[in-house]
Amino acid sequence: LYCTYNSDRAEAYTKNELMGTMFSDNYRQLFPHIKFKFDLDEEENTTKNKLKRKKSTLTDRSFSILVADKDGKINQSDNNRGRFLAAGVGQGIAGTPAHLIVVDDALASKSDADSEVMRRKTRKWVKNDVLSRAQPNATKVFINTRWHSEDSIGMMLEEYETESKRGNLNYPKPTYVNFPAKLEAHHEKHRLDNRLVGEYLWNVYLEKYAIAQA
Numbered sequence: 772l773y774c775t776y777n778s779d780r781a782e783a784y785t786k787n788e789l790m791g792t793m794f795s796d797n798y799r800q801l802f803p804h805i806k807f808k809f810d811l812d813e814e815e816n817t818t819k820n821k822l823k824r825k826k827s828t829l830t831d832r833s834f835s836i837l838v839a840d841k842d843g844k845i846n847q848s849d850n851n852r853g854r855f856l857a858a859g860v861g862q863g864i865a866g867t868p869a870h871l872i873v874v875d876d877a878l879a880s881k882s883d884a885d886s887e888v889m890r891r892k893t894r895k896w897v898k899n900d901v902l903s904r905a906q907p908n909a910t911k912v913f914i915n916t917r918w919h920s921e922d923s924i925g926m927m928l929e930e931y932e933t934e935s936k937r938g939n940l941n942y943p944k945p946t947y948v949n950f951p952a953k954l955e956a957h958h959e960k961h962r963l964d965n966r967l968v969g970e971y972l973w974n975v976y977l978e979k980y981a982i983a984q985a
Contacts, residue, residue: 772869773855776859781857789857793805835852871909874914875915877893
């Protein structure tokens with residue numbers, strides 16, 4: 772389950788980024804056991820028919836996959852199915868169990884992050900709609916620019932602190948990874964961050980931006 776700030780972005784990610792990768796020849800060679808439903812169609816495997824079947828199988832923000840066994844055979848009655856669904860904030864996702872949840876930029880901009888109404892709306896949707904889809908031991912990944920401490924990442928950190936104070940030792944501790952735009956001396960440096968103090972995350976772009984704002 773992939774979640775982002777609106778439905779347009781969810782559809783664009785699905786069609787332009789994810790499908791573009793998964794339908795590529797390189798992906799098919801690396802992961803030959805991953806099959807799409809239109810791969811199993813018995814129609815003549817011409818390019819025209821393949822595209823027709825692909826369009827009938829896929830939507831703008833979801834598709835299903837099947838995993839073949841080591842011999843390349845697929846038994847559709849087995850528990851070897853997978854589904855991808857993308858949704859924007861506020862979209863309905865009821866009836867969609869998720870073993871992997873990715874929340875990517877739930878707030879679209881700094882102006883949205885500065886809006887208490889938008890923050891509340893986003894946090895409510897993530898907590899009540901998205902996280903309620905999580906299956907036991909599901910993996911949850913939150914990615915965003917931290918324009919405000921009350922974003923969805925802040926919500927998860929707050930919940931962990933609350934549960935810890937209650938003595939709930941079974942509540943999973945989130946792994947928090949932070950890459951500041953500019954590395955300052957007081958920042959706790961992540962082991963994968965090889966920048967020197969004073970360097971920007973994207974040096975060329977952000978240095979020009981900083982100069983322009985000076």
